[in-house]
Amino acid sequence: MQAGDVLTWERTFTEQDVQEFCRISGDNGAHHITPDEHGRFMVHGLLTATLPTKIGGDLHVLARKMEFTFLRPVFTGDTIRCEVTVTRYERQEIKVEIAAAVECFNQAGKKVLEGAFEGIIRR
Template structure:
């Protein structure tokens, strides 16, 4: 399952953060802001019940409204206990064509 962002979400984000660069491309799509694209991989924190302490993003290509973003994660370190959480993950997000759009590392 993937995440699809709508024009309305992008427009709401731009209104909240006073971003006036909301011009559709030749196909009528809006460019997703990096923070919107980055919401796709952040779901892993909730899935694993971990609060992220550090997240590093590398945005590889643009993402537009209507595109489906899928994530793949690899847990590289997991020491979750009742008294503390310690986890590290590498995540990659792909567009509907299977092209990488985002790499992320997460520690929590």
């Protein structure tokens, strides 16, 4: 692993995903529980943000800082591709310091989320 590496993860959000996140988070905003004119439900922003956290989890990152900007809505049925670009990977004696930039795109190629995270990986 080194600065410049890009890691990706993709998933399609379902109505069941949104219902479960409503239950777990307690966020039952009308836009999450009432379908739009196309029968879709709006996916929670923080549920969308689980894509980069999945990649961080695969790397065993203990996050210290996370920052997300939600650029456009995500709906059930949307397939979101997350790209995490490592911007810092500094090996130290007992840990690795890591930082990364995050971009998520829907199936139409439109950016829905951008952000960054910083953390450590224990060695």
